[in-house]
Amino acid sequence: MIKKIVVFLLFPCSWSYISAQCPDGYVLKDTNLVFNGDFNYGNIGFTSDHRYVRKYHWTNPLVEPWGTYNIVHNANYILSVFAECLSPKGEHNPMLAADGHYEQVNIWQQNVKVKPNTNYYYEANFSAVCCWDGVMTEFGFYANKEELAILASEDTCDWRHFGSLWNSGDSKIANLEIQNVEDERWGNDFVLDDIKLKECVRPEDLIKKEVVVIRDKVDYDEEKFVLFDPKKQLRVQGIQFTPNKPPLKSSSFQYLDAIIQQLTKAKKVNIKIMVHNGVPEKTKTQQKKLSQLRANLIKKYLVEKGINAERIRAKGMGYRYPIRKDMRKESIQLNERVMISYFANEADIIKNETDKLK
Numbered sequence: 001m002i003k004k005i006v007v008f009l010l011f012p013c014s015w016s017y018i019s020a021q022c023p024d025g026y027v028l029k030d031t032n033l034v035f036n037g038d039f040n041y042g043n044i045g046f047t048s049d050h051r052y053v054r055k056y057h058w059t060n061p062l063v064e065p066w067g068t069y070n071i072v073h074n075a076n077y078i079l080s081v082f083a084e085c086l087s088p089k090g091e092h093n094p095m096l097a098a099d100g101h102y103e104q105v106n107i108w109q110q111n112v113k114v115k116p117n118t119n120y121y122y123e124a125n126f127s128a129v130c131c132w133d134g135v136m137t138e139f140g141f142y143a144n145k146e147e148l149a150i151l152a153s154e155d156t157c158d159w160r161h162f163g164s165l166w167n168s169g170d171s172k173i174a175n176l177e178i179q180n181v182e183d184e185r186w187g188n189d190f191v192l193d194d195i196k197l198k199e200c201v202r203p204e205d206l207i208k209k210e211v212v213v214i215r216d217k218v219d220y221d222e223e224k225f226v227l228f229d230p231k232k233q234l235r236v237q238g239i240q241f242t243p244n245k246p247p248l249k250s251s252s253f254q255y256l257d258a259i260i261q262q263l264t265k266a267k268k269v270n271i272k273i274m275v276h277n278g279v280p281e282k283t284k285t286q287q288k289k290l291s292q293l294r295a296n297l298i299k300k301y302l303v304e305k306g307i308n309a310e311r312i313r314a315k316g317m318g319y320r321y322p323i324r325k326d327m328r329k330e331s332i333q334l335n336e337r338v339m340i341s342y343f344a345n346e347a348d349i350i351k352n353e354t355d356k357l358k
Contacts, residue, residue: 021121021165022200028121029199029206033112034176037124037195039071039094049105050098069098069107075129075157075191082129083156087193097129100180100188104140107190108178112197114168119200123163124178128153130189137190138181143174150181153190165200233274239298239338246293248301256298259340260305269342272313273298278336279327280319292316298338 021028036045043052050069070078075085075097087093098107114120128137141148141162148164168174176197180188238255241248248256263271275295295314303309324331 021123021163021198023119023165025202026119026200027203027206029201031198033114033120033197033199034110034195035112038089038193039096042071042094046108046110047106048108050100050107066099069096071095072097079130079189081131082189083131085127085129085157085191087191088125088159089194093193095191095193097191098180098189100137100190104179104181106177107139107180107192108195110176110195112174112176114172114174114197115199116168116170116172118168120166120168120174121163121198121200122148122166122176122196123161124195125159125161125193126151126153126178127159127191128156128189129191130156137188139190140177140179140181142177142179144169144171145175145177233339233341236338236340241294241336246290246297248294248297253301256301257305260302260307262342263302263307263311266342269344270311270313272315272341272343274315274317274339274341276317276321276335276337276339277319278332280322288316288318290316291318294338 036042043054048069050067053068053070071094072078073086073092073094075082075095078097078099082097085097087095096108122141122143124141126137126139136152136154138150138152139162140150141164143166146166148166149162151160151162153160166174174197176195178192178195180190236255236259239248239252241252259271263269273295275291275298277291292314293316295316299309299312299314302312319335322331322335324334
């Protein structure tokens with residue numbers, strides 16, 4: 001049970017803290033690591049031992065509906081005997097609803113990346129939907145096969161909340177599973193919603209440090225770099241890629257070596273690499289994927305040459321910001337570019353390190 005909710009607003013960003021779920025001295029980071037835990041994206045991001053049936057309704061029921069599920073706004077849409085249960089988020093919000101299975105199998109499963117030896121708060125909401133009050137539905141909640149709780153909902157539309165503190169131990173992946181423990185015919189029909197996994201952190205870790213771009217204080221060779229826009233970004237001249245592929249042309253490495261020389265001199269100055277596509281791909285996803293592969297390739301080269309990976313941010317920009325939108329050769333060459341910006345988080349680091357470059 002949540003006894004107290006504390007909300008802090010921090011400039012330049014804001015976070016919601018819910019303190020009761022974490023150990024003393026820690027707060028809950030307001031970032032849900034579970035993808036699509038509210039089912040707003042429909043039937044994606046998770047697996048289930050139940051069978052997904054997209055187009056079925058109580059007015060046209062399946063011959064054998066057992067062990068099936070759908071993403072709906074009202075549980076009654078699945079079978080006429082189901083109560084008209086709505087999501088705890090309110091009307092017109094999706095949830096997972098199922099005509100249950102006769103065996104104890106996974107209702108929902110997802111693998112989530114986690115940090116080792118870190119506390120997380122794992123929660124979800126669930127309810128029985130069939131067929132009269134007093135019919136009990138039991139849910140089992142597991143993380144990496146560890147049973148965290150067995151809980152019951154005893155009445156239709158009786159939304160119950162599961163919440164448990166869980167430590168990741170040596171794991172870097174959390175295998176989250178929710179099972180319908182009750183396999184009796186009238187007790188295995190349910191709705192599920194609002195699945196979350198959030199990290200417990202210290203309050204000071206949530207304060208976003210100011211990022212200061214320091215391009216004006218970094219010495220650069222104008223033959224290899226050129227000031228591009230008023231956001232203090234520099235264009236790295238001469239970096240070229242094989243058409244429609246991520247590999248770099250061999251002529252590009254001398255320009256990457258110029259970046260390495262700068263970062264070697266200013267050891268606490270960091271860099272952000274932004275790769276833009278020259279032409280649009282068929283979809284935005286393809287655009288982003290290609291440019292991200294190229295950005296990762298540049299970062300990999302810098303790391304192999306001795307630059308700490310934590311000092312480098314690599315971002316694929318896709319075709320979001322073309323300079324010219326026509327398909328002439330010179331426009332494509334202008335659009336396909338590698339931009340960099342230098343930054344630091346501490347004013348004294350900027351002063352001490354960049355003064356050496358004057």
